[in-house]
Amino acid sequence: MAADQEQEQEQRRRLLDVASRFPLPTGCRFSYGTAGFRADGATMAPAVCRAGILAALRSLKLASAAVGIVITASHNPIGDNGVKIADPDGGMMDQQWEPFAAALANAPDPDALLQLVLQFVKDEGIPLGGHHTAQVLLGRDTRPTGEYLLDAALQGINAILGAQAIDMGILTTPQLHWMVRSKNKGIKASESDYFTQLINSFRRMLELLPKDKGGDELAKKLIVDGANGIGGVKLEQIKAELSGLDIIVRNSGKEGEGILNHLCGADFVQKERVTPHGFGPEDVGVRCASLDGDADRLVYFQMSSSSDNKVDLVDGDKILSLFALFIREQLDVINNNGNQVDKSLPARLGIVQTAYANGASTQFLKGLGLEVVFTPTGVKYLHKKALEYDIGIYFEANGHGTVVFSEDFISQLESLSNDLSSQAANCSAQYHAAMRLMAATQLINQAVGDALSGLLLVEAILQYKRWSFQNWCELYSDLPSRQLKVKVVDRSSIVTTDAETKVSQPSSLQELIDKETANYTQGRCFVRPSGTEDVVRVYAEASTQVEADSLAKSVAHHVERLLG
Ligand SMILES: CC(=O)N[C@H]1[C@@H](OP(=O)(O)O)O[C@H](CO)[C@@H](O)[C@@H]1O
Numbered sequence: 421m422a423a424d425q426e427q428e429q430e431q432r433r434r435l436l437d438v439a440s441r442f443p444l445p446t447g448c449r450f451s452y453g454t455a456g457f458r459a460d461g462a463t464m465a466p467a468v469c470r471a472g473i474l475a476a477l478r479s480l481k482l483a484s485a486a487v488g489i490v491i492t493a494s495h496n497p498i499g500d501n502g503v504k505i506a507d508p509d510g511g512m513m514d515q516q517w518e519p520f521a522a523a524l525a526n527a528p529d530p531d532a533l534l535q536l537v538l539q540f541v542k543d544e545g546i547p548l549g550g551h552h553t554a555q556v557l558l559g560r561d562t563r564p565t566g567e568y569l570l571d572a573a574l575q576g577i578n579a580i581l582g583a584q585a586i587d588m589g590i591l592t593t594p595q596l597h598w599m600v601r602s603k604n605k606g607i608k609a610s611e612s613d614y615f616t617q618l619i620n621s622f623r624r625m626l627e628l629l630p631k632d633k634g635g636d637e638l639a640k641k642l643i644v645d646g647a648n649g650i651g652g653v654k655l656e657q658i659k660a661e662l663s664g665l666d667i668i669v670r671n672s673g674k675e676g677e678g679i680l681n682h683l684c685g686a687d688f689v690q691k692e693r694v695t696p697h698g699f700g701p702e703d704v705g706v707r708c709a710s711l712d713g714d715a716d717r718l719v720y721f722q723m724s725s726s727s728d729n730k731v732d733l734v735d736g737d738k739i740l741s742l743f744a745l746f747i748r749e750q751l752d753v754i755n756n757n758g759n760q761v762d763k764s765l766p767a768r769l770g771i772v773q774t775a776y777a778n779g780a781s782t783q784f785l786k787g788l789g790l791e792v793v794f795t796p797t798g799v800k801y802l803h804k805k806a807l808e809y810d811i812g813i814y815f816e817a818n819g820h821g822t823v824v825f826s827e828d829f830i831s832q833l834e835s836l837s838n839d840l841s842s843q844a845a846n847c848s849a850q851y852h853a854a855m856r857l858m859a860a861t862q863l864i865n866q867a868v869g870d871a872l873s874g875l876l877l878v879e880a881i882l883q884y885k886r887w888s889f890q891n892w893c894e895l896y897s898d899l900p901s902r903q904l905k906v907k908v909v910d911r912s913s914i915v916t917t918d919a920e921t922k923v924s925q926p927s928s929l930q931e932l933i934d935k936e937t938a939n940y941t942q943g944r945c946f947v948r949p950s951g952t953e954d955v956v957r958v959y960a961e962a963s964t965q966v967e968a969d970s971l972a973k974s975v976a977h978h979v980e981r982l983l984g
Pocket residue numbers: 454455494776797798799816818820949950951952953957
């Protein structure tokens with residue numbers, strides 16, 4: 421009993437101590453947004469330290485399962501930084517804990533922080549007091565504030581008795597999510613295991629290419645814009661082992677090559693539709709890809725003319741469409757009755773998009789007879805929805821997405837593959853289709869959108885289909901669109917509904933949007949408060965660029981007038 425009381429005292433002392441080491445500057449307010457906390461890197465230490473406390477509590481709550489902390493601000497400028505927490509399955513932290521995360525980050529003084537933790541621990545039945553262990557894996561990107569914030573996170577984690585922090589080093593965001601997931605599944609979870617899985621499953625996909633398809637072989641050359649971030653660094657490490665591809669990395673993150681996310685990276689290319697820094701006329705006609713600063717976003721592009729720097733863009737919607745076509749084709753082959761072995765693999769295939777998906781992509785996917793559903797912006801919503809299917813494919817237009825396969829589907833696929841391999845059918849189209857799907861489940865990151873694994877799946881599918889960039893790009897034509905940002909006094913005064921496609925408050929705003937939209941052919945427009953920046957975003961689509969620009973501009977004026 422006395423020992424227990426001592427532990428309790430020690431726990432309280434540690435929390436008070438760490439909180440006093442990282443005081444919250446007056447006037448500072450953090451909110452757990454679309455992807456955790458983000459702000460100027462120099463101001464982030466209190467929030468990151470408290471995220472450390474929170475992650476350790478989350479692990480305690482979940483029977484000591486490993487959870488993750490990623491220190492990154494993704495595509496945002498180099499001076500920014502951020503922190504987000506990964507749950508034991510490798511996905512984003514359960515949204516139910518977000519209000520506590522925000523309250524903890526904003527606790528004004530050590531006493532308030534201690535009381536918050538004690539109350540939360542009691543309400544949630546968390547076994548605080550050193551009798552149980554907690555495990556937190558940490559990763560960070562290449563930002564200069566990363567190391568300093570890592571230390572803040574470590575101090576937060578170590579303030580919880582029984583908690584163990586494991587620094588996994590400088591990683592892409594999806595690598596850390598993958599490691600957390602793998603660790604909890606009891607499979608090897610180091611960086612070299614991650615690379616081995618990627619390289620082997622990619623090789624497997626190439627071995628399964630149809631031999632008799634005819635047509636041109638796909639050009640092997642691929643230029644990748646690494647956004648001067650961690651993705652380029654990692655790709656450099658493995659590119660020599662990726663057979664069948666000749667990868668050149670630009671904006672690779674090497675000293676002197678440029679500034680993180682500055683005039684380069686997936687966000688820049690997708691929004692500006694021009695070539696990133698470091699690309700020029702000599703690249704016309706070459707297939708190019710662009711990653712964001714923490715390598716969880718991927719877009720493709722190609723310069724069509726040397727007279728300007730405009731690009732043809734393949735965004736997340738078209739990557740999704742390529743994946744959907746490939747997976748559906750394999751399922752069709754497997755389930756086609758004319759096969760030698762009468763086995764079927766029933767699978768509910770779901771496509772998840774957000775309101776930012778280009779209307780032409782949604783129409784294309786629905787036209788294929790696929791089930792398309794919408795969620796609010798943010799991978800935490802899309803991923804969760806995708807898990808409701810046997811195979812869920814989700815992408816944000818900006819290139820963040822993946823394919824998730826249910827455990828049940830994978831085990832059915834495994835048993836089908838085993839049956840087929842043990843029979844004379846093992847050289848059949850059915851067997852090959854099953855093996856291709858198996859390889860895809862290994863290649864594509866099951867925890868979160870991953871630019872590196874996504875890129876390899878794209879490359880394997882393009883080779884499978886013998887499609888050039890142009891073939892892929894011409895799958896459908898994007899509707900012209902425009903995104904604008906509006907600064908307002910309080911962006912939270914806008915409340916949205918219907919997966920963010922409608923404004924419920926202020927109601928007069930939706931009436932104005934409807935009225936404006938009615939003036940345009942194929943017009944579509946919505947506004948929502950950003951979850952990562954202090955702005956309201958306006959998105960508009962119409963049949964011409966001039967119209968899309970004009971619709972976005974007039975709605976932005978209404979937002980300014982009502983809320984500015
Ligand atoms: C329009 C847009 O691109 N929004 C992005 C952006 O969120 P906002 O809540 O719109 O700021 O950052 C998120 C995190 O990276 C990403 O998931 C999302 O797609």
